[in-house]
Amino acid sequence: MGLRKLFITAMLILLAGVGVGVAQDSLTPPTVPAPAMQGVSPAPDLPSPGAGEALTREDLDAWLDGMVPYALRTGDLAGAVIVVVKDGQVLTSRGYGYADVEDRTPVDPASTLFRPGSVSKLFTWTAVMQLVEQGKIDLDADVNQYLDFEIPAKNGQPVTMRQIMTHTAGFEEQGKGLIFFDAEDIQPLGPFLADNIPERIFEPGTTPAYSNYATALAGYIVQRLSGEPFDDYVDRHIFTPLGMENSTMRQPLPERLQGQMATGYRLGSGEGQEFEIVGPAPAGSLSSTGDDMANFMIAHLQNGEFNGNRILQAETARMMHDTPLTLMPPLNRMQLGFYESDINGRDVISHGGDTMFFHSELHLFLDEHVGFFLSVNSTGRDGAAGTIRTILFEEFADRYFPGPEITTRVDQETAVEHARMLAGNWQPSRRFASSFMAIGGLLSQVTIAPDGEGGLVIPFLQGEDGQPRQWVEVEPFVWKDRNSHELLAAKVVDGKVVRVAVGSWAPFTVFDRVPASVSASWLLPALYFALAVLALTVLLWPIRALVRRYYRAPLGLTGRVLLAHRLSRLFALLILAVFLGWIWAISAMSSDLTLFSSAMDPWLWLLQIAGLIAFVGGTGVMAWNVWVAFQAKRRWTARLWSICLLIAALVLLWIALQFNLLAFSVQF
Known part of the structure; x- marks a missing residue:
C-alpha cells in the first residue's frame, strides 16, 4: 500500500x-x-x-x-x-x-x-x-x-x-x-x-x-x-x-x-x-x-x-x-x-x-x-x-421512515459556474499542524474539479460501491450524491468559495482551501522531480566510478571542484536517506496506530537531527556546488545538473520547513 x-x-x-x-x-x-x-x-x-x-x-x-x-x-x-x-x-x-x-x-x-x-x-x-x-x-x-x-x-x-x-x-x-x-x-x-x-x-x-x-x-x-x-x-x-x-x-x-x-x-x-x-x-x-x-x-x-x-x-x-x-x-x-x-x-x-x-x-x-x-x-x-x-x-x-426526495436542480449554466468555483485543493479542519505529522497535509489534500456539465469530480469521496460519488447541484451551492443521501455544501464569502463540507462530516470536520505555498498541485510534482534527481545522482555516482575504473579514465576534477562534486553526491545520499526514513516512519505509524507512542521517539529524534544536517546543510552544499561549477566553467551538463541538485535540495528543505520535519519535538 x-x-x-x-x-x-x-x-x-x-x-x-x-x-x-x-x-x-x-x-x-x-x-x-x-x-x-x-x-x-x-x-x-x-x-x-x-x-x-x-x-x-x-x-x-x-x-x-x-x-x-x-x-x-x-x-x-x-x-x-x-x-x-x-x-x-x-x-x-x-x-x-x-x-x-x-x-x-x-x-x-x-x-x-x-x-x-x-x-x-x-x-x-x-x-x-x-x-x-x-x-x-x-x-x-x-x-x-x-x-x-x-x-x-x-x-x-x-x-x-x-x-x-x-x-x-x-x-x-x-x-x-x-x-x-x-x-x-x-x-x-x-x-x-x-x-x-x-x-x-x-x-x-x-x-x-x-x-x-x-x-x-x-x-x-x-x-x-x-x-x-x-x-x-x-x-x-x-x-x-x-x-x-x-x-x-x-x-x-x-x-x-x-x-x-x-x-x-x-x-x-x-x-x-x-x-x-x-x-x-x-x-x-x-x-x-x-x-x-x-x-x-x-x-x-x-x-x-x-x-x-x-x-x-x-x-x-x-x-x-x-x-x-x-x-x-x-x-x-x-x-x-x-x-x-x-x-x-x-x-x-x-x-x-x-x-x-x-x-x-x-x-x-x-x-x-x-x-x-x-x-x-x-x-x-x-x-x-x-x-x-x-x-x-x-x-x-x-x-x-421514508421521506420526500430532493426533486430540485440548479440550471446547468449556473451549475457549471458554481462547480468551477470549487476547483482546487482542500484540507480538512481536523488535522495535525504543529508537528511532523503535518506532512499528512501534503498527502491527504482533497482535489475538487468540475466535470464540465455542472457536476463535481471528487475522487477522495467514494460511495459504498467504491466509485466516486455523482454530485448534482440541487440548490445554489448545495450538491447531492445521485445514489445516496449524502450532501455537500459550499460557503461563499465575497463571491468566492472559502469552505466546503460533506454532510456526514460537517458537524465535526470541514474543508478549507489549501494555501498556494503548500498546494499538492505543484508541490507533489516538485517532490517527484527532486527525488528523481537525487536518486539518479546517488545511483550514477558509484556506476560512473566503476566505469572509470574499468576504462582507467580519470575523473578530471581537482581541488575545490572535486570537493564540491563529492560533497554534493554525499549530501544527495543523505537527503534521500533522511526523506526515505520519514516515509518509513509515517508508513509504519499510519498502518499501526499503536506506534502513535513513545516507542517511536528515538527514531523521530534521529530523523530530525539528521534532517537538520541533510536538509539545511545539503542546501548549502548544493548552492556552493552551483557556484563552483560556474566559476570553474565546467561543462554545461555539469552546470545544469548542479542547478537540478540545488532545486531538489530546496524542494526538500521547503517541505521540511512547511510540514515541521525540523520541529525538534516528539509531541504530536
Whole structure:
C-alpha cells in the first residue's frame, strides 16, 4: 500500500473513531421548496417514496436476518450486534456471527462486550451535563477555572465547555498515546492531558475540528469537580441507574467482565487481536453489550429517564439534544455532544465510533422515539465495516421512515459556474499542524474539479460501491450524491468559495482551501522531480566510478571542484536517506496506530537531527556546488545538473520547513 493511501487510511480511522470518533452516516436533505430558489427547477423524473413499512419486531428481524449475515460474509467480518428500541422498549436485540472465531463463540447481545469507540463520548457528555444542571459547570466559562494546568488562550479567547462539546475549541489533532495494548503504558488522565496540550489553530467557535483530546479534557473536569475518579463517576451516576451491569469505562477490563469480551479482528478470517487501550480514555474507553446500550438509548429518547431513574432532568436532556451550532447550513450540525444525522426529513442525533478493530454507530430518531445501535468486531475487507453501517442506517431509515426526495436542480449554466468555483485543493479542519505529522497535509489534500456539465469530480469521496460519488447541484451551492443521501455544501464569502463540507462530516470536520505555498498541485510534482534527481545522482555516482575504473579514465576534477562534486553526491545520499526514513516512519505509524507512542521517539529524534544536517546543510552544499561549477566553467551538463541538485535540495528543505520535519519535538 502506498504512503499516501496509508496516511489517508489512518486519517479516516482518526476521523471515525476514538481518534471515523465519528462515522460517515447520513445527511440532511434540504426542504426548501423549488419556487423559492433562484435558478432551481423541478426534476419530476425522481420517484417519491411510499409510506414505508410498519416498524414491527417481525418485519425488522426478517429484514436484518436477510441482510446482516450476507454482509458479514461478503465483508469478511467476524460478528455484529444490532439493537433497536422503540417507545421505551427493546424492539429487537440481535447477535450475528462470532464474538470469537477460533472458539466459535456466538455474539450474545445480552452478554458479549463490544468496544463502541467514540460512542463512549456520549457518556462523557452526559456526565458533563449532569454537572451543568448541578451548577458546577458553566458551559460558557473558561475551563481553566476547573483545571490544575492551563490551556493557552487563542488570541485572548479561552476554551469553553460549549466549544469542547461542539468540537470548536480550535485544537489541532493530537494523536500520541491514542491506542496501545500494554496496560503499563496507561498514564493518569491529568498528567496525560497536561503533557499533550495541542495547539489551537482556529478561532474558537468558528471551525469544527473533532478532538479526542478535548473530550478527555471534559472527562478530567468531571473527575475534578465531582471528586470521583472518572470511571467510578460513570459507574455510579450513569451505569447503575440505567441498569448497565455489563458496561465499564475501565481499562483493562475488570476481571468479572474479561470472559465476555468479543475478540477484535482486522479481517474475520484473520487472527484475533489484543484488547485495545485508549489513552484519552473518556473519549473512547467504553466496553458494553448491545442490551446495555439499549438502556442508554431509551434514557436519552425519554429525555433522561429510564425505569423511573433519571440520569438527566428533561430540560437538560432537551438542551443536549437540541442546541445546534449552525456553521454550514443546510448540512448536519453539532448538538451538545451528539451530532445530527438527519435523514428523510427526520430529526436524528447520533454518534459513531471506531477503534482499530471495532466499528459502531448509534442513532436516535427523536420524534419517532426509536434508537438504532450497531457494532461490529472487525474492520473487514476494504473497510467493509464502514460501508455496512452506513448502508444499514440509510436502508433502515428508507424502509421504516421514508421521506420526500430532493426533486430540485440548479440550471446547468449556473451549475457549471458554481462547480468551477470549487476547483482546487482542500484540507480538512481536523488535522495535525504543529508537528511532523503535518506532512499528512501534503498527502491527504482533497482535489475538487468540475466535470464540465455542472457536476463535481471528487475522487477522495467514494460511495459504498467504491466509485466516486455523482454530485448534482440541487440548490445554489448545495450538491447531492445521485445514489445516496449524502450532501455537500459550499460557503461563499465575497463571491468566492472559502469552505466546503460533506454532510456526514460537517458537524465535526470541514474543508478549507489549501494555501498556494503548500498546494499538492505543484508541490507533489516538485517532490517527484527532486527525488528523481537525487536518486539518479546517488545511483550514477558509484556506476560512473566503476566505469572509470574499468576504462582507467580519470575523473578530471581537482581541488575545490572535486570537493564540491563529492560533497554534493554525499549530501544527495543523505537527503534521500533522511526523506526515505520519514516515509518509513509515517508508513509504519499510519498502518499501526499503536506506534502513535513513545516507542517511536528515538527514531523521530534521529530523523530530525539528521534532517537538520541533510536538509539545511545539503542546501548549502548544493548552492556552493552551483557556484563552483560556474566559476570553474565546467561543462554545461555539469552546470545544469548542479542547478537540478540545488532545486531538489530546496524542494526538500521547503517541505521540511512547511510540514515541521525540523520541529525538534516528539509531541504530536
